[in-house]
Amino acid sequence: MKTAALLVNLGSPDSTEVKDVKKYLDEFLMDKRVIDYPFLFRALLVRGIILNTRPKKSAEAYKSIWWDEGSPLIVLTKRLQKKVQNGTSLPVEIAMRYGNPSIASSLKKLMERNSDLKKVYVLPLYPHYAMSSFETVVEKVKEEAAVICPGVELDFQDPFYNDEDYINILAESIRPSLQEPFNKVLFSYHGVPERHILKGDVTGCHCLKTENCCSTPSPAHAQCYRHQCFETTRLVAEKLGLTTDQYSVSFQSRLGRDPWLTPFTDATLEEYGKSGMEKLIVVCPAFVSDCLETLEEIQVEGAEEFIAAGGKSIDVVDCLNDRDDWSALLSKWIEERA
Structure with missing residues (x-):
């Protein structure tokens, strides 16, 4: 070969x-x-x-x-x-x-x-x-x-991130969790420092510097992690027929004190728990394989934070793994x- x-x-x-x-x-x-x-x-x-x-x-x-x-x-x-x-x-x-x-x-x-x-x-x-x-x-x-x-x-x-076949598969991996009543789907992506987003901006004047930068067309999007996360979310939500109030985006796994992408997943889980959500669905599209960040940080720590804050039930969708x-x-x- x-x-x-x-x-x-x-x-x-x-x-x-x-x-x-x-x-x-x-x-x-x-x-x-x-x-x-x-x-x-x-x-x-x-x-x-x-x-x-x-x-x-x-x-x-x-x-x-x-x-x-x-x-x-x-x-x-x-x-x-x-x-x-x-x-x-x-x-x-x-x-x-x-x-x-x-x-x-x-x-x-x-x-x-x-x-x-x-x-x-x-x-x-x-x-x-x-x-x-x-x-x-x-x-x-x-x-x-x-x-x-x-x-x-x-x-x-x-x-x-926006490949039609990939989006279809990701949507189908989530669909079974939607068969029973739920409050919201949280798309939790791995976080990155804001400076990484700024460094990747080929225009030098778009990312995090203009209003609605991720939804405003720009050459910067080819290397903008934040835009691509939001775009994956939008496409999957459309495929699943989710309304804008049925899903949200957050970022996990921050390290250090520098500004990182927000909102943070841990704070979001606590907020949703305090609201008394009956069922929260969490999906982690930044990962195609389950790992420490999904199995421990979300399924264990994240679930504990959500329940301790007052949430009732959390369903963490498996990564694509070997589907x-x-x-x-x-x-x-x-x-x-x-």
Whole structure:
């Protein structure tokens, strides 16, 4: 085969041991596209402060959601790979931006499996563009490929936040939760610092600077995470027939004291709980695979916050994981790029 596919997800520690969590967090947080400070300041913050306090707490969180087979994100991505491989004749490997299997090891495996390899179709498993997710995968693959397979063409899948097939599948994953009466659907996306949005604004004068910036057409939207999150939400809501008062958007997982995208998910869950909601549905479209942020932060901590504040029932929709329609769509995209 002259073409192969590489599915790239976020990653996970090798185990729930503190040393492995610390190693993972170091690789993740020292990424200049995640914490975009100068190296010395980033090193002081991460290695001087965060890695001396956070790994133990994070290890406990991972333990609470760890499966017998290992990290849920890794297990689910391997299951997805198997289904995608069954749907295409092209070789398919998976890699993690942080942790294992690494991008370098997976590129080497593709080269070993295909001596005549000419092109690798790379699918970052992120629906939306963000420098701390999609962009860092693209740049890391380019960096590793320049050493491992310099003559091989790299073909990257664009963010698919508004792809019609993806929107249909995401909507169908939510639809069963709507069969019984509910108060609201909360679309909770991973948060990013506002400065990331400003850095990605190719116009330099649109994002967070003009009224209704996310709904006003602009070239900035091609790299605007906030716009793309709102657009995914709008399209899915239309597909499901939701009225504007039946859904809302929030952002989770903030880190540090700098301004991050609002409203925050934890504050929103508390607010909805205090209102005495009978049933809240939560979906996390920034993730295609269930992971710490969905299984622990939302299904455990988020649910506890909502109930403790007075909410009655919360239904957290599974990520797409290895759904048959989702894996079939990825196989279709791979075949089309062959």
